[in-house]
Amino acid sequence: MKIINGGICAPKGFLASAIEANIKYKNRTDMAMIFSKVPAISAGVYTTNLVKAAPVLWDRKITDSETVVNAIVINSGIANACTKDEGMEYCKQSAKKAADKLGVEEDSILLASTGVIGMQLPIDKICAGIESLSDSLEQGEKAANEAAKAIMTTDTVSKEVAIEFEISKKTVKMGAMCKGSGMIHPNMCTMLGFITTDVNISKELLLKALRDDVVDTFNMVSVDGDTSTNDSLIILANGLAENEKIVDENSEDYKVFKSNLNFVTTTLSKMIAGDGEGATALFEVVVEGAKTKETARTLAKSVVTSSLTKAAIFGHDANWGRILCALGYSGEKFDPDNMELYFESENGKILIYKDGVSVGFDEEKATKILSAKEVRALVKLNMGDFCATAWGCDLTFDYVKINADYRS
C-alpha cells in the first residue's frame, strides 16, 4: 500500500467540483459534487440521533437499496435538519436538478448537508449551484482539493487522503475526504465523510466492511460529546479497477480491502480529532489488556470524552487523577489497584500510576511530554487481551469562543 495524491479523485472514473453558492458563507466555496463516470454501488452509515436531517433520510433509503449511485451533492452552511416536509421536498428538488443535468436517475443522487440546524435551504441558490457543479466537474488532484475545502464549516484545514494497493495483481485506489469538527461524538462522529474507490466488490461486502470498520474508527472519535443530526459516512465503489469481484468475506482479497479501508478511516478519524473545534492537540487514548473489546472501547471513549481531562491536556497538566476518575465512571469494571497509566508523545514516555498509587513521576518531564501536538494516554488493565484506541482533542478557550455564537 502507498499513500498517493488526488483525494476522492484518485480512483479511476471519479470527478469532482466545488463552487461558491453563497448559502451562508461569503467569499468561499460552499457546495461540492462527486461524480462517478460509471454507476457505483454504495454503502452508508448514518447518525444514531433520533433527530435525523432530511438528507440522511434521503440517502439511507438509497444506500440501503440495490439502486446504483452516480453522484453526491454536498453543501455546507445549512444542515437541512429539523426542516420537516419542506426539507424533504428540497432534497427531492436538489436530486431532480442534478439528475436532469447529469442525465441520470433522480434516485442515483445522494445528498449531504452540514451547518446550522433548523434553517431551510435557499433552494434557488442550491439548484443554481448544482447546475454550475455539474458543468465544472473535473478529474485530478485539484478538483478533489477544492471539493474537500468546500465542505468545511469550522474546520481549520481540509481533510483528505488517498492510497493505492493491490488486489489480485490489479491496482486498486481509494480516496476520501471529510469534515469535522464540532458536534463530534462516538456513534458516527464525522459530520460528513466520503470515500471513493474503484474496487470491484459486492454491495453486501462493501456495507459489511464499512459497518465493521467504523466501530473502531469513526465511532471512537469524540470532540465534544454531541452526536450530530447529519452524520453520514458514504462509500462509493465503481469497479473500474477491474479486479475479480470480491464476494467472499473469508477471502484474502476482502481482508486486503478491509485493512486498506481501515487505514483510510483511521487517518480521517485522527484528522477530525486533531482538528476538533479550538483544539491545539490530538489526544489519543489507548486501553490495553481489557477482558473484552467492548470494555476497552468504553473505557477509552470515557477518558477521551471527559471535559476535565481534556482541559488538563490543554494545560499540559499531568492530572492523571481525572483519567482514573473518567475510567471509574465509565460503568465498566476494572481493578484500579492493578493497572498502569503512561503518558506518551514524540517527547518521550513516562509511567505515572501503578498498583493503585502515583509512582512519584518527574512533573517537568510529564509536562514536556504533554506539550506535543499529539499526546497519548496509555492504560494497561492487565485483565485480558483486548485493546481499543479513541481519539479526541483538548478543550480550549477557542472551543467556547467558536460555539458561544456559531449562528451569527
Place this chain on the structure above:
Amino acid sequence: MKIINGGICAPKGFLASAIEANIKYKNRTDMAMIFSKVPAISAGVYTTNLVKAAPVLWDRKITDSETVVNAIVINSGIANACTKDEGMEYCKQSAKKAADKLGVEEDSILLASTGVIGMQLPIDKICAGIESLSDSLEQGEKAANEAAKAIMTTDTVSKEVAIEFEISKKTVKMGAMCKGSGMIHPNMCTMLGFITTDVNISKELLLKALRDDVVDTFNMVSVDGDTSTNDSLIILANGLAENEKIVDENSEDYKVFKSNLNFVTTTLSKMIAGDGEGATALFEVVVEGAKTKETARTLAKSVVTSSLTKAAIFGHDANWGRILCALGYSGEKFDPDNMELYFESENGKILIYKDGVSVGFDEEKATKILSAKEVRALVKLNMGDFCATAWGCDLTFDYVKINADYRS
C-alpha cells in the same frame, strides 16, 4: 415552612468550626468540623464512580451500619482518592484523633475530602487541624458560615441554607451546606453535601428519604459531565426536636419531612449548578409531558450536559437546534414533530419550535431572555404526564481556564 439563618448550626444541638490547616491552600480556611451534642443517626449516598476515595469507603461502612455519628471532619485541597492503603490508614488516624479529642468512639466520626486526586494527605497537619477544630466548636450562624467557606475549592460562593417547619406541632429545623463546582454530573453531583436536622426519625426512613430524593435533585445537576471519586451527601438527625419518632413511610409526618428535605436539596442543587466552574448563568431544563419519569429525566439531563448547548447559552444564542440534537441522541424515544420548545427567564418567555419546525421567533427577544442570570429551556413532549428538571450552567472561557491547570 420558612427559611432561617444559621446553616448547619440552625438545628438544635449542632456545632461547627473551621480552621486554616495549610493543606494546599494558603491564607484561607481548609478544614471544618460538624458536631452533634448528642449522637445522631446518619444516612449517606455516595459516588457511583468505581474509583472511590478513601473517606467514601470509610463513611459508607458507618452510615450503612447502625452505628451513631458524633462528628464529621472535612478538608479541602486534597481528595484522598487513589491513595490506597496509605489513604485508608490516614482515615483511621484522622478518626482516632477526633474521637480521642471529643471523647467518642472512632467509628462515630465521618470524614470527607475534596481536592486533587492522587496526593497523600499531610497527616500531621490534618491531626493538628482536628485538634484545633475540636477546641473551637461553636454554635450559631457564624460558625456555620465559616464551615461552609472552609469546604470550598473552586467555588466562588459558599453554599448554605436552613429552614424550619412543623412536624406534629413541634418545630423541626434543617440546615445544610455543600460545595460544587467542577467534576459535577448526574449520579451524585455535589462533591460534598452535609445536612443536619434535629428531627426524630428512624434510620431506615432517613435513608429512604435521602435516596428517593437525590434522584430528582442532586443527580439532576451537571456541570461538566464528570462524576467525581469523592461525591458524598450525608445527613445527620439527632432527634432533639422531640417530635414523635417518624417510623411510617405513609404517615403525614414523613411526607412533611420529605417535602422539606426536597426544598433543601433543590436549593443546594441550584446553587451548585449556578456556581459551576466558570459559569455566568444557571441553566435549567424542564421536560414535561413524557411517557415515564425516567424518560423525562434522561432527556433533561442530556440537554443540560450538552457542551454545544451550554456554549450557546454562554453566547445568549437561541441555537435551539442543539437542544433538539441533544434530545435526539439521549437514547429516549419522542416525536420531534409533535413537541414544543420554549426559552424562559425573568426577561420573558418565547416559543421557539413547534410541529417539527422553528416558529420564526423574534431573535432579539430570545437573546434578551437568554441574557438573564437564570435561564430555562422548557420542552413539552405531549406524550404523557411525567416531568423532570435538570440543572446546569453555561460553558465559558473561565471553565477552561480553571481546569487547564487546576493542580498548580
